[in-house]
Amino acid sequence: MSRHGSSRHPRPATGSAIVVGASLGGLLTALTLARSGFDVTVVERAAARRRTGGALVIGEGLVERVTGWDGGPHARAIPTALAGGGHMWETIHDSLRATGENEDRIVLLHDTRAIETGQDDGTAWVVTDGGETLVADLIVGADGHRSTMRRAVSPEQPDARFAGYVIWLGVVEEPDLPAGLRGDRGFDGGAFLGDGDDVMFGYAMPGRDRNDAGHRQIGWAWYDATHNDFLRTSGHVRGDVVHHSVLSEEIPEWLNHELAEMVASRWPSPWRDVMQFSLEHHTVTGTPIAEYIPTALVNGRIALIGDAAHVQTPMTGQGFGSALADAEALAAALATSAVPQALAAYERERLSAVRALVQSGRRFSRSFARDYISHGTP
Numbered sequence: 001m002s003r004h005g006s007s008r009h010p011r012p013a014t015g016s017a018i019v020v021g022a023s024l025g026g027l028l029t030a031l032t033l034a035r036s037g038f039d040v041t042v043v044e045r046a047a048a049r050r051r052t053g054g055a056l057v058i059g060e061g062l063v064e065r066v067t068g069w070d071g072g073p074h075a076r077a078i079p080t081a082l083a084g085g086g087h088m089w090e091t092i093h094d095s096l097r098a099t100g101e102n103e104d105r106i107v108l109l110h111d112t113r114a115i116e117t118g119q120d121d122g123t124a125w126v127v128t129d130g131g132e133t134l135v136a137d138l139i140v141g142a143d144g145h146r147s148t149m150r151r152a153v154s155p156e157q158p159d160a161r162f163a164g165y166v167i168w169l170g171v172v173e174e175p176d177l178p179a180g181l182r183g184d185r186g187f188d189g190g191a192f193l194g195d196g197d198d199v200m201f202g203y204a205m206p207g208r209d210r211n212d213a214g215h216r217q218i219g220w221a222w223y224d225a226t227h228n229d230f231l232r233t234s235g236h237v238r239g240d241v242v243h244h245s246v247l248s249e250e251i252p253e254w255l256n257h258e259l260a261e262m263v264a265s266r267w268p269s270p271w272r273d274v275m276q277f278s279l280e281h282h283t284v285t286g287t288p289i290a291e292y293i294p295t296a297l298v299n300g301r302i303a304l305i306g307d308a309a310h311v312q313t314p315m316t317g318q319g320f321g322s323a324l325a326d327a328e329a330l331a332a333a334l335a336t337s338a339v340p341q342a343l344a345a346y347e348r349e350r351l352s353a354v355r356a357l358v359q360s361g362r363r364f365s366r367s368f369a370r371d372y373i374s375h376g377t378p
Contacts, residue, residue: 015037015038015039015137016038016039016040016041016135016136016137016138017030017033017038017039017040017041017136017137017138017139017140018040018041018042018043018124018125018126018134018136018138018139018140019033019040019041019042019043019139019140019142020043020114020117020139020140020141020142020143020148020149021042021043021044021141021142021143021144021147021149021308022042022043022044022046022097022100022108022110022142023093023142023143023144023306023307024089024092024093024096024306024319024320024323025142025144025305025306025307025308025323025326025327026042026044026140026142026143026306027042027093027096027097027099027100028096028305028306028323028324028327029140029142029305029306029326029327029330029331030042030100030103030106031096031099031100031103031106031327032327032328032330032331033140033327033330033331033334034100034103034105034106035331036331036334036335037105038105038137038334039105039136040105040106040107041106041107041109041134041136042100042106042107042108042109043109043112043113043114043126043128043134044108044109044110044111044112045111045112045113045114046110046111047110047111088171088205088217088219091206092320109128112128112129112130113128113129114126114127114128114129114143114148114149115127115128115129117139117149117152117302119139119300119301119302123135123136123137123301124136124137124138124139124300124301124302125139126139137301137339138301138302138303138334138339138343139152139301139302139303140302140303140304140305140330141153141302141303141304141305141308141309142304142305142306142308143308144306144307144308145160145242145290145292145307145308145311146159146160146242146243147304147307147308149302149304149308150292150304150308150309152299152302153296153297153298153299153302153303153304154294154295154296154299157294157295159240159241159292160241160242160290160291160292160311161240161241161290161291161292162231162237162240162241162242162288162289162290163289163290163291163313163362163365163369164225164228164289164365164368164369165223165224165225165228165288165289165365165368165369166223166224166225166227166228166231166246166286166287166288166289167221167222167223167224167286167287167289167314168221168222168224168259168284168285168286169219169220169221169222169284169285169286169287170219170220170274170275170278170279170284170285171205171217171218171219171220171278171283172217172218172219172274172277172278172283173207173208173217174187174207174213174214174215174216174217174218175214175215177218177274177277178273178277181270181273181274181277182213182214183213183214184213184270185213186269186270186271187202187204187213187216187218187270187274188204188213189204190202190203190204191203191271193267193268193271194223197368198223198266199222199223199315199368200220200221200222200223200266200267200271200275201220201221202219202220202221202271202274203218203219203220204216204217204218204219205217205218205219218274220271220274220275220278221314222263222275223315223368225368225369227255230255231246231286231288234246234250236250236286236288237288241290242288242289242290245285245286245287245288246285246286246287246288247285248282248283248284248285249282251282251284251286256279256282256284259279259284260276260279260280263275263276263279264276289313289314289365290311291311291312291313291358291361291362291365292307292310292311292358293310293355293358293359293362294309294310294351294354294355294358296347296351297309297346297347297350297351297354298343298344298346298347300340300343301339301340301343302343303330303343303346303347305323305326305327305330306319306322306323306326306327307319307323309326309350309354310322310354310355310357310358311358312357312358312360312361312362313361313362313364313365315361315364315365316357316360316361318357322354322357325350325353326350326354329346329349329350330342330343330346333345333346333349334346
């Protein structure tokens with residue numbers, strides 16, 4: 001693939017793709033396309049090492065199916081999931097990234113921002129913030145729920161919209177908990193607690209070195225529709241657009257205290273205790289939830305996948321699976337048709353399915369955040 005063209009339209013190698021974004025969806029797409037014979041350049045604005053306290057549930061064998069992990073020296077093993085299939089986001093991302101770094105057909109460009117995209121009848125290109133022009137047969141936007149690539153596909157509808165609530169997240173290393181909580185069997189199998197007005201998920205995940213009780217990672221996610229004023233006054237939500245997650249250091253002391261009081265009155269032990277531990281140690285983060293129902297996934301030689309294409313509430317539990325389905329449908333279409341026709345076939349295959357997925361989650365959001373919705377935001 002040509003990566004340093006001085007001409008605006010240098011001719012690329014046949015079977016080439018640029019993926020904008022190296023989150024889970026971008027890496028899934030890069031790997032599936034590379035396995036289909038494409039040369040892939042991945043452009044990612046963040047550094048190679050990314051940390052997050054998030055977790056996700058992944059069906060058995062899905063990561064191995066994508067990475068081709070077989071115990072080889074380069075791909076990182078995925079620890080066996082505990083009951084519920086929960087994994088740290090970071091663990092899955094590290095495995096996909098390690099596999100991509102050792103795939104001959106993939107070039108990963110970190111600390112690189114795509115600032116301009118374009119296309120003509122035969123090629124598509126990305127201009128980076130370093131002044132490079134990367135050229136390929138197609139571009140895949142995989143840059144998350146605040147996608148800039150979405151503007152190249154749906155300029156009339158570029159933004160995901162705030163769903164009316166935030167998810168507070170915490171993850172604790174079990175050995176760091178007070179002695180009385182370590183190994184508590186109440187963590188086994190996780191938890192789904194709530195009555196429609198209050199919802200909390202708890203999950204036990206494999207530890208960094210061991211999976212047995214006392215050495216796990218204990219995570220929790222609390223859905224909260226009562227602090228939207230804070231999200232707006234702090235600038236995390238502007239208008240109807242989510243701009244930033246809430247970092248632990250951005251939670252003011254009054255809010256931390258208020259959340260602790262709410263936890264004490266709502267949730268049973270041991271989940272109450274681990275949530276209070278997270279708040280006491282100021283390790284809680286917040287994710288304002290956005291939703292996006294697409295009207296298109298493709299424009300010419302540019303396609304969207306994952307959260308860039310469709311944003312659904314985590315309540316659906318299908319974020320990873322839907323991104324993988326996108327990636328595999330795209331690769332399958334490209335295996336049988338020229339790029340424009342293949343991308344059109346990909347859109348026909350996935351658009352109705354992903355719209356239905358987002359809409360199913362939106363029904364929960366409208367019910368859960370009904371007080372917010374009733375004040376006039378759709």
